[in-house]
Amino acid sequence: MPYNKMPGIYLEEVSAAPRSISEVETAIPAFIGYTEKAQERDENDLFMRPLRIASLAEYEGLYGGPMPEAFDVSLLEVGGTITPTVRPARRLAANKYRMHYAMQMYFANGGGPCYIVSVGGYDDAITRGRGSGRRSVGLLGGLIMLEAVDAVTMIVFPDATALPEGDYYKLINRALTQCATLKDRMAILDVFAGDTAAFRDKISPLDADPLKYGAAYHPWLETSLQVAFAEQDVVVRAHSDEHGAEVASGSLRGACLSDAPIKKQNPALYQHIRDEVLKTVITLPPSSAIAGVYAAVDKSRGVWKAPANIELQSVRRPSIAISSAEGAALNVDVSGKSINAIRAFPGRGTRIWGARTLAGNDNEWRYIPVRRFFNMVQESVSKSTAWASFEPNNAATWDKLSSTIETYLTLKWRDGALQGSKPEQAFFVRVGLGKTMTQQDIQQGRMHVMIGLAMLRPAEYIILRLAYKMQVP
Template sequence: MADSVNFPGVYIEENTSFGMPVSPGATAVPLFIADFGTAFAGVARVNSWSDLSQAAGEGATSGVTGEVLRQYFENGGVRCYLANTAGKTLEQALTSAEGFDDVTILVPLGLWDGGADAAGETARTVTAYAAAHQAMAILHAGRDHTAQQARDVARAFKLDAGQSAHAALYHPWLIPSGDDAQPVPPVGAVAGVYCRLDSERGVWKAPANVTVNGGVRPSQAVTDAEQGEAKPVNLVREFTGKGTLVWGARTLNETDMDWKYVHVRRLADTVQRDLQKALNSAASEPNNQPTWDALRATADTYLRDTWQQGGLVGTTAEGAYFVRIGQGATMTDEDVKGGKVVLMAGLAAVRPSEFVTVTVTGTAGSA
């Protein structure tokens, strides 16, 4: 199927079911993963900073973890979840979050507490989960790493191609305002920036050249030359007259141009999640032309809305996206007889002349 597409892109296959219409879901809901002690078991939902102590215990508002979460809310964060690893493995903590299908961002706290080997294991586990759930993992370098060391440790994680496209790493740590304040990882502030931009501009807006609120400053000064050497690490820098800015929007994928940037990956993941919702009732629908036409129209409406909001480039709808579905287009005779439904959507992401392609696959009744 991929060989017949005349646009450069990556082809994502998912097994799901069919349902209409497309209902846009949340794009920026983080899951913060940490040892929260005995305050709660499993996963806690937090709606605001004032809600944090009640939802997760007083300890969640103090120390490094508390400061990271405070920066999240100060930078635009709203709803989030906390996954408690106390007394369980990371894999078990992630499994406990399976029921929260609105999670789109994963943030492991205390990433470097156990050293480099443990950090690598955590990064691989979290980004593998992110890739499987159309989410983005926000990672960070160690407190004392230089920009170049941050690049080296990111590569030392040895993420595979799918994982690296669903991960972004930020450096350096941030110093909160106040006397004798100690640096904390930048991941809370960055997650808040994602939420703020998604709300104000859309998931397709690059989370770069964006002010970090809360009076924080980077624990290290980084030059333009050092930043160039540190790619694909995203740096947080301080500029005269501008304050502290997130200065970079790269994933950790250094080989595939389609998934080089955070906003392109997150846009494609958002479209994939939303279009999959349009397949939820396929098992009860006949696998025939009327069903395909209805699905095509639904997907077209959704993507046209995305384009009109500025999420896709192109002076016309035809230049901004395409939708394909049908026998001989996205499905073989055997697919149709077997109840398989395949929809392909091409997106002109906010990089001119380049399409990324999302394919969702489900099941339907007999033709």
């Protein structure tokens, strides 16, 4: 209590509660792509504006639904029985504008809050674009907009595989570089056109460091999602008899599914055509479903649990079958660029069969949960200990800071995030003169903290360093 010059009673409020670490959210993906609309109040007011949402219903209210497909129908009439054959009238929009389907997969697999960046509508061509502040356009522009959103921990591009191959790799290399620069997020990537050899060859950021901030999955997924279509876009193009000639009377050629001659006067045919349309299989890149699994595992087990051996929901099967040997070759490659296999198992469904980053040759950062756990610890500790920058750079501050961090890491050790039978084997925290700083550091207002975490084996630490800029008297 300060010295007082007058007699009397003086009060001083002393905080008994120690400082603590508030943990940041770990599963907040950002989806960058093309949407039906981007409107909160005024038209296009959400264009190129990252917005946090919490549900598929909220997404649909702000960004709309999927692009409806169009179908051509051929009718074969034999003995009064009509059999329809249905085929897409054009290349499926689901092969290009995938954002809504991707959101369905994300939430079906356990996804929660996320950010959406709409970079255009269904009338716009899918482009890599450019990033230049307010003039940012395309998928790259959406990526640039995310730089200022600190809460994002994952980046997903549902529409990016519709780009030309060269543009795709330029985009994801930029995404990996952003992740490495900000050190608080990862990119979940899809293998372009299923070509794993080309993927490994062309994933080449400016240096190898960004590779530990990315994870890739293969193959694509045949989903059980229902195809979107409008009945007026399902049109009968031919109505022939068993000889291939146009039926003599009652031809339905030119009628659409919503017209009375089909919908009202022939309900059995109407339902048959609908059933054939709904057999259309929507095949999607896996990244959005994987992001949902990350969120679900983080919530149920923790960010340190590998998001692997998890059954994917709303999936019929992988687009191609991956054998055990093929899965091993994807996981471990001489290039070091690991690709996580997705495999189907009889009676067990379609499962994620790997949890490696693209830095497969890096003994410290080859595993996804290690990278994501360190991201969480770094963000949580640095944000919750910002108060230390305004304290004296002396032993009292060092002890207080060290104690705060050690208390947090002890809780993580008890949760099972760190290896070791006792805390000393699981982590260490060092700060102070002769430990992490010199006298010159102190005089120049620098405080350094070294944290060692044993995530893989006891007493084998991966080092995290934090630097604080202090006030200089």
